[in-house]
Amino acid sequence: MNLLTPERYITTTDGDPAGKPDVRFLTWFFPVWYAVFGVIICVLTRVTPPPRPDVTTAGTVAFFTEHHLTIQIGFVLLLILLGGAPLTNGLVLYHMKRMSVGSVFGYGYIAAMSVGALPGFLLVGVCYLTATFRPDRDPELIGWLYDLGNLSYNGSLGCFTTAYVVLAIAVLYDKNGVFPKWFGYVTVWQVITEVIATQFFLFYSGPLAWNGVLSLWWAVVVFSVWLGALIFVLRAATIGEPVDSPGLD
Amino acid sequence: MQILQEVQDLPSAGNIKAQWVSLWTGPAVGAVLVVALLAFPGFWPPMSPTLTAEQVARYYAEHTDWIRFSQITFNLCGIMLLPFFMVIVVQMKRMKTQSHIFAYCYLTAIVSGATIFALSNVFFLVAAFRPDRNPELTLLLNDLAWIVFIAPIGMVLAQFLLLAAAVHFDDGPDPVFPRWVGAYSLATGVAITPAAGAAVWQTGPLAWDGLLSFWLRNGAFAAFVVVMFFVLRRAVLRQAVAEGVVAG
Numbered sequence: 457m458n459l460l461t462p463e464r465y466i467t468t469t470d471g472d473p474a475g476k477p478d479v480r481f482l483t484w485f486f487p488v489w490y491a492v493f494g495v496i497i498c499v500l501t502r503v504t505p506p507p508r509p510d511v512t513t514a515g516t517v518a519f520f521t522e523h524h525l526t527i528q529i530g531f532v533l534l535l536i537l538l539g540g541a542p543l544t545n546g547l548v549l550y551h552m553k554r555m556s557v558g559s560v561f562g563y564g565y566i567a568a569m570s571v572g573a574l575p576g577f578l579l580v581g582v583c584y585l586t587a588t589f590r591p592d593r594d595p596e597l598i599g600w601l602y603d604l605g606n607l608s609y610n611g612s613l614g615c616f617t618t619a620y621v622v623l624a625i626a627v628l629y630d631k632n633g634v635f636p637k638w639f640g641y642v643t644v645w646q647v648i649t650e651v652i653a654t655q656f657f658l659f660y661s662g663p664l665a666w667n668g669v670l671s672l673w674w675a676v677v678v679f680s681v682w683l684g685a686l687i688f689v690l691r692a693a694t695i696g697e698p699v700d701s702p703g704l705d
Numbered sequence: 706m707q708i709l710q711e712v713q714d715l716p717s718a719g720n721i722k723a724q725w726v727s728l729w730t731g732p733a734v735g736a737v738l739v740v741a742l743l744a745f746p747g748f749w750p751p752m753s754p755t756l757t758a759e760q761v762a763r764y765y766a767e768h769t770d771w772i773r774f775s776q777i778t779f780n781l782c783g784i785m786l787l788p789f790f791m792v793i794v795v796q797m798k799r800m801k802t803q804s805h806i807f808a809y810c811y812l813t814a815i816v817s818g819a820t821i822f823a824l825s826n827v828f829f830l831v832a833a834f835r836p837d838r839n840p841e842l843t844l845l846l847n848d849l850a851w852i853v854f855i856a857p858i859g860m861v862l863a864q865f866l867l868l869a870a871a872v873h874f875d876d877g878p879d880p881v882f883p884r885w886v887g888a889y890s891l892a893t894g895v896a897i898t899p900a901a902g903a904a905v906w907q908t909g910p911l912a913w914d915g916l917l918s919f920w921l922r923n924g925a926f927a928a929f930v931v932v933m934f935f936v937l938r939r940a941v942l943r944q945a946v947a948e949g950v951v952a953g
Contacts, residue, residue, distance in 0.1 A: 478803045478874045482810070528905045535856050535901040539814055539863025546810030566813050573817040574824065578857055585856070585904035586848050589754075594841045704798075704805040 459488060466694055475694040482547040483694040487687045489540040496537075500530025503580055504676070506606050506667050510660040513595045516602040520587045527588050531581040538578060545569040548686070551693045552626050553704050555634045561626035565619045572615030580609035610656055610666045617650040634696075635689045642685050649675035706942070712950055721945045724792050728941060731789035731934050735927075737782045745775035751914035754851070754907040761847050762840035765833050772833045780826040783819075789930070790815050792937050793868065796882070799944065800875040807871040811864055818860030825854035855913045855922065856904040858897050865894030865929075881940055889932065896925035 458464040462484035463473040473480065497504045507519050520527065545566055552562030583605030587598050620643050627640035652671050655664035663670040706725055712718050742748060746768040756764070765772065794815075797808035828850035832843050872880070872887030900922035902911030910916040946953040 476804045478870070479806055481870070482806060532856075532901045532905055534859070535904065536859055536862060536898055538857060538859025539861070539866070540859075542814035542817060542860065542863055543810050543867070546806060546813055549809055549813075550804065550806045566809065570813045570816045570820075573860070574820050578821060582849065582853055582857070582904075586845070586852055589848055589852070589904065589907075590844075593845070597841060597845050703801075703803060704809070 459484070466691060468695065474699075475697055476699055479547070479550060479694050479697065482543055482550075483690055485540070486544050486547055486690055489537070489544055490683060490687070492537060493534075493540070496530045496534050500526045501534070501581075501584060502527070503584070503606070503609055505672065506610060507602075508661075509606070509656075509666050511602075513599040516599040517591075517595050519602070520584070520598060521591060524588050524591065527584050531585050534581050535585075538573075538581075541569070541573055541577065547690060548623070550704065551634050551690065552623070554632060554693075554697065555626055555630035556632045557626050557629045561622040564622040565626075568615045568618035568622070572612060572619070575608045576612035576615055577609070580605040583608075606666060607656065610672075611653065613650045613653055617647055620644075620646040620650070634693050636692075639685055639689050642682050645678045646682050649678050706945065706951055708945075708950055709952060715950075717948045718950045720795075721941065721948070721950045724795060724941045724944075727788035727792050728934065728937050730785060731930060731937075734782055734785040734789070735930060737778065738786075741775040741778035741782070744771055744778070746771050751919045752847070752851070753914050754848075754912050758840035758844040762836065762838070762843045765843055765847075766836040769833055769836050772829065776826050776829040776833070780823070780830065783822055783826065786930070787815065787819060789934075789937075790864075792941065793933065796937065796940050796944075797868070797871050799881050800871060800877075801879075802877040803871065803874045807867045807874070811867045811871070814860050814863040814867065818864065821853060821857050821860060825850050828853060851913045852904045855918055856901050858900050858922070861926070862894050862898060865890045865897075869894070882936060886933075886936055890929070893925045893929045897922045 462477075462480045465484045466473060466475050466480040468474045475483065502519075502523050508515070511519070549562045549566040552565055553559050555561070583601040587593070587601040587605075591598075624640045624643040624647065627635045627643065628637060652664070653675060655668075655671055656666040659665040659668070662668055666672060706721075708718050708722065747764070752761075752764065791812075794808050794812050797811060798805050800808075828846050832838075832846035832850060836843070869887040869891040872882050872884065872890070875881055899911055900918040903913035903915070903918040906912045906915070906918075908915075911918050913919060942951070945951040
């Protein structure tokens with residue numbers, strides 16, 4: 457596998473480009489975008505792993521002061537690259553529409569993900585950037601932005617849970633073999649981590665807090681496995697689609 | 706547009722009629738939004754990010770009525786531009802040489818982008834709801850409103866890039882849109898991108914009242930809607946002729 461160009465990433469076993477050109481492009485874009493996204497959220501903006509919930513107001517101000525520059529670089533990049541989410545979600549929808557179960561689960565997936573874009577994704581960026589925009593703001597308001605950002609980002613549950621549920625059912629019902637069945641069971645674990653994450657709203661520390669061993673780190677492991685699997689099955693599905701099959705209706 | 710009598714009950718005629726109505730919501734809603742734009746005192750000139758909390762609070766207190774009128778109008782009518790963009794989705798789905806994956810990505814990018822715009826109206830309106838609030842809170846709401854309004858350009862950028870990609874891959878003998886639409890869409894995407902800097906800079910061209918973040922970003926978007934009206938009008942008319950719905 458070679459990520460340099462779509463033509464070298466999506467290939468038959470002989471090394472020739474495979475799949476439809478437009479689908480091939482998005483299948484290549486998917487891991488590239490998630491790699492950039494990973495650097496932004498983990499290295500630059502420090503939202504994953506998240507800062508502590510059990511902080512004082514002064515502690516939230518200190519967090520934004522310490523990471524001021526990288527938060528600004530990372531989230532401005534993310535404001536620009538935000539639109540990668542519809543592209544990656546659209547690719548999953550595309551392959552779901554090719555399943556024997558018809559379009560309904562695919563539409564459910566894309567609808568739920570479109571909802572998730574704002575509370576689960578954009579809002580934390582806006583909160584962090586508003587906090588760093590005026591570091592001399594009343595510390596109570598900085599703390600308010602800290603909580604709103606972290607709780608909306610980590611705690612937007614239903615939009616993603618819904619997407620995982622319909623994806624898992626679609627994969628398990630599908631008779632066209634677009635995604636392998638084991639991927640359906642991996643997706644079920646994503647639902648379970650979201651249910652555990654409901655506890656974010658109740659705890660300031662311990663295994664169930666928003667930075668806890670169970671609610672966060674277990675979820676990070678499951679998500680990484682799921683995302684890696686999704687990248688793999690998307691590539692296989694794109695390669696496996698006949699180039700002369702008709703476009704989506 | 707005169708739909709031929711013998712086909713007027715067919716689905717093809719219904720499709721053309723629906724697209725035609727949706728297309729014309731563009732100029733109709735656009736005219737309303739221009740009124741709201743002219744009425745918003747915070748746009749002439751755009752409010753400076755360097756105002757203090759007391760100055761921002763006084764601004765909302767002195768201009769409460771016009772801020773409410775214009776932002777309520779944006780709130781009520783801004784999302785009414787969606788049917789116009791749906792004509793672009795329908796036309797993208799007519800492109801013969803591709804899988805229509807871009808059309809679906811475009812649809813979801815439009816939805817998420819419009820949601821973000823809707824959120825900014827609410828922040829402006831909450832700030833104007835109680836102008837006698839603690840000035841620090843009005844400043845916070847004003848910051849959130851402007852940053853959400855100007856800076857999250859990713860969803861809009863994705864729309865322009867997806868349209869450009871769709872035009873690029875629509876390489877058959879009878880493309881839906883002329884080739885230049887792809888390049889124009891790409892150029893509009895490039896023009897709006899610097900506006901992301903409005904979440905960081907308080908002065909200069911990248912500030913939310915600056916040349917790039919305010920005037921170029923919003924001007925390029927408005928120009929795109931105007932240009933696409935004529936592009937879509939031609940595309941729908943060509944579809945109507947090709948499908949025998951109107952006389953050629």
